[in-house]
Amino acid sequence: MGCLDTDIKLFTAALLQARIIIRKKDGVVVSCGNSIQCYTPFTVKIGGLSYIRSEFDFVVYSPR
Structure with missing residues (x-):
């Protein structure tokens, strides 16, 4: 899903209860x-x- 930078991406991640990585801009x-x-x-x-x-930045966590 990549970076959650729009409302629809945030909504989808929330709906799916995806685990999120939170990063500072740096x-x-x-x-x-x-x-x-x-x-x-x-x-x-x-x-x-x-x-x-x-x-x-908010990114969906996806273990490999």
């Missing part, structure tokens, strides 16, 4: 493994914490 991984609880045009709530969409 690539540093902040968190991994929880699913999206809710999102707004400005934030994404994962694992009880809200992340500002413009400051983080």
